[in-house]
Amino acid sequence: MTADGAPGQVLSIDAMGGDAGVAVTIEAVRLYLARDPDVRLLLFGDTAAMRQAIGDRPLPHDRIELCHAEQVVTMEDSAALALRTKKRSSMRLAIEAVKEGRADACVSAGNTGALMATSRFVLKTVAGIDRPAIAAMIPALGGHTLMLDLGANVDSSAEHLYQFATMGSILARAIDGPSRPDGWLPRVALLNIGSEDIKGNEQVKQAVPLLQGSALNYVGFAEGHEIYTEQVDVVVCDGFVGNVSLKTSEGVARMVSHYLREEFTRSWWNKLVGLLARPVLMSFRSRIDPRQYNGASLVGLRGVVVKSHGGADAIAFANAIRIAQLAASNRVPDMIARQLAATLDAA
Amino acid sequence: MTADGAPGQVLSIDAMGGDAGVAVTIEAVRLYLARDPDVRLLLFGDTAAMRQAIGDRPLPHDRIELCHAEQVVTMEDSAALALRTKKRSSMRLAIEAVKEGRADACVSAGNTGALMATSRFVLKTVAGIDRPAIAAMIPALGGHTLMLDLGANVDSSAEHLYQFATMGSILARAIDGPSRPDGWLPRVALLNIGSEDIKGNEQVKQAVPLLQGSALNYVGFAEGHEIYTEQVDVVVCDGFVGNVSLKTSEGVARMVSHYLREEFTRSWWNKLVGLLARPVLMSFRSRIDPRQYNGASLVGLRGVVVKSHGGADAIAFANAIRIAQLAASNRVPDMIARQLAATLDAA
Numbered sequence: 001m002t003a004d005g006a007p008g009q010v011l012s013i014d015a016m017g018g019d020a021g022v023a024v025t026i027e028a029v030r031l032y033l034a035r036d037p038d039v040r041l042l043l044f045g046d047t048a049a050m051r052q053a054i055g056d057r058p059l060p061h062d063r064i065e066l067c068h069a070e071q072v073v074t075m076e077d078s079a080a081l082a083l084r085t086k087k088r089s090s091m092r093l094a095i096e097a098v099k100e101g102r103a104d105a106c107v108s109a110g111n112t113g114a115l116m117a118t119s120r121f122v123l124k125t126v127a128g129i130d131r132p133a134i135a136a137m138i139p140a141l142g143g144h145t146l147m148l149d150l151g152a153n154v155d156s157s158a159e160h161l162y163q164f165a166t167m168g169s170i171l172a173r174a175i176d177g178p179s180r181p182d183g184w185l186p187r188v189a190l191l192n193i194g195s196e197d198i199k200g201n202e203q204v205k206q207a208v209p210l211l212q213g214s215a216l217n218y219v220g221f222a223e224g225h226e227i228y229t230e231q232v233d234v235v236v237c238d239g240f241v242g243n244v245s246l247k248t249s250e251g252v253a254r255m256v257s258h259y260l261r262e263e264f265t266r267s268w269w270n271k272l273v274g275l276l277a278r279p280v281l282m283s284f285r286s287r288i289d290p291r292q293y294n295g296a297s298l299v300g301l302r303g304v305v306v307k308s309h310g311g312a313d314a315i316a317f318a319n320a321i322r323i324a325q326l327a328a329s330n331r332v333p334d335m336i337a338r339q340l341a342a343t344l345d346a347a
Numbered sequence: 348m349t350a351d352g353a354p355g356q357v358l359s360i361d362a363m364g365g366d367a368g369v370a371v372t373i374e375a376v377r378l379y380l381a382r383d384p385d386v387r388l389l390l391f392g393d394t395a396a397m398r399q400a401i402g403d404r405p406l407p408h409d410r411i412e413l414c415h416a417e418q419v420v421t422m423e424d425s426a427a428l429a430l431r432t433k434k435r436s437s438m439r440l441a442i443e444a445v446k447e448g449r450a451d452a453c454v455s456a457g458n459t460g461a462l463m464a465t466s467r468f469v470l471k472t473v474a475g476i477d478r479p480a481i482a483a484m485i486p487a488l489g490g491h492t493l494m495l496d497l498g499a500n501v502d503s504s505a506e507h508l509y510q511f512a513t514m515g516s517i518l519a520r521a522i523d524g525p526s527r528p529d530g531w532l533p534r535v536a537l538l539n540i541g542s543e544d545i546k547g548n549e550q551v552k553q554a555v556p557l558l559q560g561s562a563l564n565y566v567g568f569a570e571g572h573e574i575y576t577e578q579v580d581v582v583v584c585d586g587f588v589g590n591v592s593l594k595t596s597e598g599v600a601r602m603v604s605h606y607l608r609e610e611f612t613r614s615w616w617n618k619l620v621g622l623l624a625r626p627v628l629m630s631f632r633s634r635i636d637p638r639q640y641n642g643a644s645l646v647g648l649r650g651v652v653v654k655s656h657g658g659a660d661a662i663a664f665a666n667a668i669r670i671a672q673l674a675a676s677n678r679v680p681d682m683i684a685r686q687l688a689a690t691l692d693a694a
Contacts, residue, residue: 200501224592224593224597225601240540241587241588245592247573248596249571249598251573251596252603263627263628266627266630270627273624277624280611280617283610283613284610287606288602
């Protein structure tokens with residue numbers, strides 16, 4: 001077990017988080033272990049419940065460890081309450097395993113507010129970062145785009161936007177670097193508006209010189225629709241804007257799916273055509289399948305913490321584990337700390 | 348010709364605006380005149396070009412008037428340049444027709460910045476409004492949602508958000524009122540984020556008491572995905588956020604369409620299935636057809652001005668004319684001025 005990116009990584013899993021709880025996380029663990037032969041997993045939760053979920057299909061005992069946690073953070077718990085009263089929860093213990101060096105990264109599908117607050121409290125943020133940002137991959141034509149912040153920081157200053165850009169660039173390199181040429185630097189863009197003679201708000205305007213003067217591959221502004229193109233690799237924005245943009249996208253995708261389903265079930269003829277078109281439609285759906293984009297990183301912490309969607313199924317949760325593994329093996333927190341320290345020194 | 352909502356309304360059309368120019372606007376005029384038997388149209392532009400576009404299919408001469416304009420505002424003209432040097436442009440003259448009471452509303456597919464600046468200069472804003480907001484209908488499950496501001500005002504204060512809510516409510520009533528029960532009050536929501544323990548930015552928080560204390564049907568916060576549901580009729584947000592949200596939606600819709608097309612042309616079998624599914628797919632497309640949502644209102648002016656998308660075709664442009672007609676016949680600017688004056692008096 002090492003924390004230096006060599007084979008033999010250990011990841012800690014909050015097995016109790018998410019709407020479907022332990023059944024989904026155990027199934028995700030099964031999928032992930034089959035996919036990645038090198039990693040070991042510490043599973044935090046109610047051991048009886050975990051054993052029941054494992055049932056008569058045992059997991060390789062040399063690659064998992066069941067770690068008992070008497071408490072569970074619920075979706076209704078406030079961040080403050082979870083922090084104060086749930087010190088023996090599966091979430092807290094999974095994060096503490098990272099702090100103590102027993103794990104290289106943590107994954108949880110639990111309550112976002114509690115995960116954020118507990119991660120900050122236990123792991124602390126890197127120097128110069130007040131509050132971590134939330135970063136996630138979203139589907140784009142011909143690939144995907146990393147976007148941040150997705151809702152942790154509202155009223156972000158120009159300095160915050162610059163930090164998001166730095167953190168996003170490092171994370172995108174960790175996730176996509178393996179499939180790119182050596183020395184690949186993600187193209188970083190600032191989310192802005194262009195429809196009017198007013199271009200951008202104050203924070204965006206002030207962030208431009210910071211980005212232009214940085215070592216990042218800053219490529220200028222991106223408008224909302226460009227998130228979904230191949231033009232950029234990282235899109236940086238205030239958390240309010242990012243969250244609205246992400247949720248808006250989900251709303252559009254859901255409306256489109258709903259109408260498509262409705263049209264293909266409107267009459268017996270349409271249903272027949274739908275049956276014929278099923279493989280085509282399935283292939284279409286797989287290309288925008290949100291499960292392959294599951295796993296939002298809490299960047300800016302002194303450790304890797306990945307949030308899986310509360311409603312994630314096993315395939316989606318397994319993807320969040322993959323994101324955590326990539327961030328940990330590329331030592332994203334160290335890289336962020338180093339790059340921000342260099343900036344602070346230069347200032 | 349009256350400006351009081353009675354039959355016999357007159358609308359002024361900037362016939363030269365938009366990417367395709369006069370060919371599209373003349374065809375749109377033809378479509379619109381067939382649909383609405385009461386309205387008369389003043390068409391501003393190069394009369395020779397307009398006559399050529401009309402060709403040998405004459406428009407009813409008692410319902411249109413060709414008004415010559417020597418100049419055209421181009422898409423490249425800055426707002427300041429258009430305002431200073433294009434005083435005889437089709438856009439400027441169409442707006443002036445509203446100012447002079449010769450028309451009840453104006454429609455242009457020209458340069459948004461120039462249209463905004465010229466409208467403000469010629470028509471002025473109603474008392475208490477510094478800069479008009481841009482409002483448009485967007486498709487939602489089972490109907491549509493009016494959203495504003497879509498990019499005219501960035502860094503909007505709580506007071507601005509309150510004004511957007513008031514203007515949006517009045518405009519939504521003008522457009523949708525005819526198909527609703529008497530006394531229908533649109534449900535107005537503030538766009539916000541809910542994923543974190545931080546709820547909203549400062550402006551949104553401060554706008555809540557203003558909206559709660561108003562005569563509007565304020566229903567609370569909406570998250571990004573709720574724009575696309577039946578939960579709300581009007582969604583209010585800062586222009587930066589609204590523009591990003593709108594453009595993001597366009598990006599998602601375009602990506603989805605692209606993938607759908609790609610899947611249905613991937614092989615000869617898929618193409619065959621696509622041919623069979625064509626009527627179903629066409630019906631699906633028609634439900635999210637952006638043309639039926641074309642026509643963004645510049646609200647807060649002392650007159651009705653509607654912006655058609657630069658790339659609009661005749662069907663889309665005709666829809667923008669319909670939006671202008673509804674706003675004018677419901678005297679939206681008067682209603683806005685009255686409601687805002689009442690608020691100012693009460694303060």
